[in-house]
Amino acid sequence: MSPLQRLWPYVRRFHGAYVLGGALTVGYAIFFQLPPLLTRELVARLESGETAGQIRPVVAWLVAATLVFGLLRFLSRRTLFRAGRRVENELRNDFYAHLQKLPESYFAGQRTGDLMSRAVNDINNVRMLLGMGVLNIVQTPILYFAALGVMVWVNWELALWVLLPYPLFAVLARFFARRIHATVLAQQEQIGQISAAVQENASGVFVVRFCAMQERERERFERESRRLYYRQIEMAMAHTGMFAVISTVPALTQIAVLYVGSQFVSATSADLWMFYMYTLQLAFPTMMLGWVLNIVQRGLAGMVRIGEVLDELPSIRDRADAVDPARVRGAVEFSDLHLSYSGREASPALAGIDFAASQGQSVGIVGPVGSGKSTLVAAIPRLLEIPDEALRIDAHDVNRLPLRLLRSSIAMVPQDSFLFSASVADNIRYGAPDAGDDEVREAARRAHVLGDIEEELPFGFETLVGERGVTLSGGQRQRIALARALILDPAILILDDALSSVDYATEEAILKELRTSRAGRTCFIVSHRLSAVRDADLILVLDAGRVIESGGHAELLAEGGVYARTYRHQRLEAELEV
Numbered sequence: 386m387s388p389l390q391r392l393w394p395y396v397r398r399f400h401g402a403y404v405l406g407g408a409l410t411v412g413y414a415i416f417f418q419l420p421p422l423l424t425r426e427l428v429a430r431l432e433s434g435e436t437a438g439q440i441r442p443v444v445a446w447l448v449a450a451t452l453v454f455g456l457l458r459f460l461s462r463r464t465l466f467r468a469g470r471r472v473e474n475e476l477r478n479d480f481y482a483h484l485q486k487l488p489e490s491y492f493a494g495q496r497t498g499d500l501m502s503r504a505v506n507d508i509n510n511v512r513m514l515l516g517m518g519v520l521n522i523v524q525t526p527i528l529y530f531a532a533l534g535v536m537v538w539v540n541w542e543l544a545l546w547v548l549l550p551y552p553l554f555a556v557l558a559r560f561f562a563r564r565i566h567a568t569v570l571a572q573q574e575q576i577g578q579i580s581a582a583v584q585e586n587a588s589g590v591f592v593v594r595f596c597a598m599q600e601r602e603r604e605r606f607e608r609e610s611r612r613l614y615y616r617q618i619e620m621a622m623a624h625t626g627m628f629a630v631i632s633t634v635p636a637l638t639q640i641a642v643l644y645v646g647s648q649f650v651s652a653t654s655a656d657l658w659m660f661y662m663y664t665l666q667l668a669f670p671t672m673m674l675g676w677v678l679n680i681v682q683r684g685l686a687g688m689v690r691i692g693e694v695l696d697e698l699p700s701i702r703d704r705a706d707a708v709d710p711a712r713v714r715g716a717v718e719f720s721d722l723h724l725s726y727s728g729r730e731a732s733p734a735l736a737g738i739d740f741a742a743s744q745g746q747s748v749g750i751v752g753p754v755g756s757g758k759s760t761l762v763a764a765i766p767r768l769l770e771i772p773d774e775a776l777r778i779d780a781h782d783v784n785r786l787p788l789r790l791l792r793s794s795i796a797m798v799p800q801d802s803f804l805f806s807a808s809v810a811d812n813i814r815y816g817a818p819d820a821g822d823d824e825v826r827e828a829a830r831r832a833h834v835l836g837d838i839e840e841e842l843p844f845g846f847e848t849l850v851g852e853r854g855v856t857l858s859g860g861q862r863q864r865i866a867l868a869r870a871l872i873l874d875p876a877i878l879i880l881d882d883a884l885s886s887v888d889y890a891t892e893e894a895i896l897k898e899l900r901t902s903r904a905g906r907t908c909f910i911v912s913h914r915l916s917a918v919r920d921a922d923l924i925l926v927l928d929a930g931r932v933i934e935s936g937g938h939a940e941l942l943a944e945g946g947v948y949a950r951t952y953r954h955q956r957l958e959a960e961l962e963v
């Protein structure tokens with residue numbers, strides 16, 4: 386789709402505003418001609434010796450025309466700029482809604498900064514195109530042709546002389562517009578560098594400190610800051626240059642009008658006045674010409690960049706052949722699931738997973754780093770794209786379950802829990818915004834974080850946690866994320882190494898709590914600590930995307946394989962610790 390095709394539906398949605406704005410702009414362009422014409426009339430009458438009483442109507446007309454001209458200018462701009470803002474708003478919301486549908490893998494391969502710049506800068510450029518751009522595209526040609534017509538009609542010779550410097554004027558305008566555009570971009574990019582530097586230093590403050598890199602980071606920052614200073618000077622110079630030209634060239638043209646008009650062309654002083662006014666009035670639209678070309682270019686380029694994201698298909702979405710059971714009960718069955726991440730087809734993350742967990746069972750998943758544990762559990766809520774018939778929930782192919790039902794039936798505590806910058810209570814009730822304080826408290830209790838919240842945090846549940854929850858300890862963060870999952874009371878609960886920063890005794894207590902409160906809930910517990918999965922109904926030992934051992938704890942111990950060896954090893958470690 387071309388950027389214009391893409392924009393069309395938005396323009397159509399606000400067509401009323403665009404039609405009105407267009408009509409007002411045409412009116413403005415017509416009224417633009419009246420002040421010079423009436424001035425000419427006034428001067429002509431003054432010269433012919435008319436009395437004050439006789440010229441009064443012309444003065445009145447001149448005042449009225451100037452007022453209407455100003456009003457139309459205001460209204461046309463207001464209408465079109467508003468329409469541009471409305472499109473911007475819709476477009477930004479559509480962009481965000483689309484991002485929400487894209488799979489996790491899309492964000493993994495995308496720089497956050499780039500997405501932010503599309504959502505902010507590019508959409509801003511589109512808005513300029515649809516406001517300022519449309520205004521000038523409608524107005525400038527009418528303005529020029531009407532003015533030209535009037536000038537030629539009044540005195541064609543003088544008209545030719547007046548128009549002479551305009552090509553030069555347009556070239557200069559284009560030059561400055563380009564220059565300003567380039568310097569603005571360079572400046573924006575540099576601001577991006579500086580914010581990245583500040584952000585990295587803020588997030589990585591520990592690394593900077595313990596590597597004793599403060600001095601070097603400070604120097605790096607000063608370098609970037611100095612660059613920004615130069616970019617800003619360049620930008621200011623480009624603006625100053627433009628304003629110098631914008632005021633000098635018309636002034637010179639006005640002198641030329643007077644000189645040429647009186648010396649070489651037979652023009653009356655009334656004509657001279659009219660031309661004099663036109664040179665002044667046309668200066669600004671001419672200067673704008675350079676801008677408009679830029680605005681159009683930037684707006685279209687912005688729309689292309691937004692379109693790239695909008696074209697990204699949400700690969701994981703509801704299917705036409707979806708089934709709609711009333712609820713998910715929680716039986717999970719994998720049959721020969723193979724899964725590779727794109728670009729890594731040579732080493733599949735999962736290479737044939739086969740197992741079944743009936744409703745209410747608990748499944749423990751262990752294995753070395755990179756063996757596919759997180760990938761396996763991420764397949765259950767369809768966070769990843771999986772082949773048909775490889776995973777069934779309650780005997781339905783998971784790909785045919787409505788995503789909303791599927792995901793609202795599953796709660797997952799991911800490996801690195803993310804907390805929003807909000808209060809602890811709001812973080813816990815994130816998935817259940819209507820949950821009352823009692824429910825929040827109960828979830829915190831079951832996640833064994835109630836004591837921490839009430840005794841250690843300065844404002845208890847109302848304590849604000851920073852971005853990514855940096856004001857909490859790793860273990861507190863993990864248990865708050867667990868409470869967020871527990872409050873949902875899901876049919877299927879997945880803990881992906883979610884208690885790794887919690888001490889052994891607390892982990893035991895939490896798992897015990899989960900077992901007693903489970904009541905028909907299917908649980909998946911991924912862990913590096915075998916003690917966490919010891920009591921599971923089914924334990925899977927993964928290696929390189931395959932299940933190499935499976936069964937109950939006693940069974941696996943008796944087998945004397947990897948599980949048994951690791952278990953003895955970890956128990957020994959635990960005993961040594963105590």
Ligand SMILES: Nc1ncnc2c1ncn2[C@@H]1O[C@H](COP(=O)(O)OP(=O)(O)OP(=O)(O)O)[C@@H](O)[C@H]1O
Nearest residue numbers: 493726729734753754755756757758759760761800
């Ligand atoms: N988004 C991704 N893109 C490409 N490859 C990935 C991605 N996520 C994981 N992998 C790869 O898939 C394999 C399995 O990863 P996975 O995260 O499932 O392992 P894991 O068992 O959870 O490891 P850990 O114990 O470290 O959490 C690894 O080789 C990993 O490098």
Ligand SMILES: [Mg+2]
Nearest residue numbers: 758759760800
């Ligand atoms: Mg993992």
